[in-house]
Amino acid sequence: MLRFVVSPDEAIVFDVAATLPGRGHWLSARVDVLDQAVKKNVFSRAAKQRVQVPPDLRRQVETTLRRRLIDLLGLARRGGGAISGFEKAREWLAAGKAGLVVQAADGSVEERARFLGGRDLPVVAALDAVTLGKIFGRDHTVHAVVAAGKLARMIEVDAVRLAGVAGGETSGQ
Numbered sequence: 001m002l003r004f005v006v007s008p009d010e011a012i013v014f015d016v017a018a019t020l021p022g023r024g025h026w027l028s029a030r031v032d033v034l035d036q037a038v039k040k041n042v043f044s045r046a047a048k049q050r051v052q053v054p055p056d057l058r059r060q061v062e063t064t065l066r067r068r069l070i071d072l073l074g075l076a077r078r079g080g081g082a083i084s085g086f087e088k089a090r091e092w093l094a095a096g097k098a099g100l101v102v103q104a105a106d107g108s109v110e111e112r113a114r115f116l117g118g119r120d121l122p123v124v125a126a127l128d129a130v131t132l133g134k135i136f137g138r139d140h141t142v143h144a145v146v147a148a149g150k151l152a153r154m155i156e157v158d159a160v161r162l163a164g165v166a167g168g169e170t171s172g173q
Contacts, residue, residue: 002027002034002061002161004043011052012043014061016068023047029164034058058165065162069126072155073102073135076146084136084144086115092145093119099148100156104129107142115143122152124159126166 003015005022015024025046027033035058037043043051054060076082082102083089092098098121103112105125116123129140136144146152 002029002165006043006047006049006051009052010050011054012057014057014064016064029161031058031165031167034061034165062162062165065158065165066127069155069158069162070131070135072151072158073127073132073144073146076151076155077136079151081147081149081151082136082144084132084138084141086143089143089145090115090117092147093117093121097147098145099152100124100146102127102132102144102146102155102159104132104140104142111142122156124156124163126159126162 003018003020003024003026004012005015005020005024007013012025013020018024025043027037027042038053038055038057041053043053073082077084083092089098089101093101093116101116101121101123103115103123103125104127106128107125112123112125129142132142132144133140135141146155
């Protein structure tokens with residue numbers, strides 16, 4: 001779900017962390033729902049007042065979610081709660097440290113499946129290999145693992161929301 005609030009200057013604002021004050025207006029994190037809400041002036045009706053909706057709201061939401069996902073993965077890496085690379089990440093899988101598998105969306109489907117080796121873990125693939133690589137200080141990264149915990153759940157939720165807004169598939173078991 002995506003939360004929006006009306007700012008003091010009567011503009012609709014995407015509340016990525018769902019913590020801004022005010023009455024929230026919730027939408028499903030799907031591109032078609034977001035586009036219809038903008039097209040049919042849903043925000044003004046829900047707020048019972050005239051609100052300004054940016055014409056590029058969908059792009060703003062997508063950019064904000066992508067930035068948050070990058071920030072959360074960077075936080076996990078810096079805190080020692082995430083590792084990248086095929087061998088190192090497989091070691092975490094074998095040791096049971098993994099709570100979430102993050103894979104490059106542009107990675108080979110066969111290679112991504114081989115990495116999991118039949119393990120039943122949440123998997124997200126919302127970012128490309130170059131973007132993942134920048135997070136982990138590499139040229140590119142296809143496989144990363146995040147330790148189980150609250151941060152892994154936050155990354156998973158935001159990756160699924162990003163996939164819905166971007167119109168792509170990023171989540172699976």
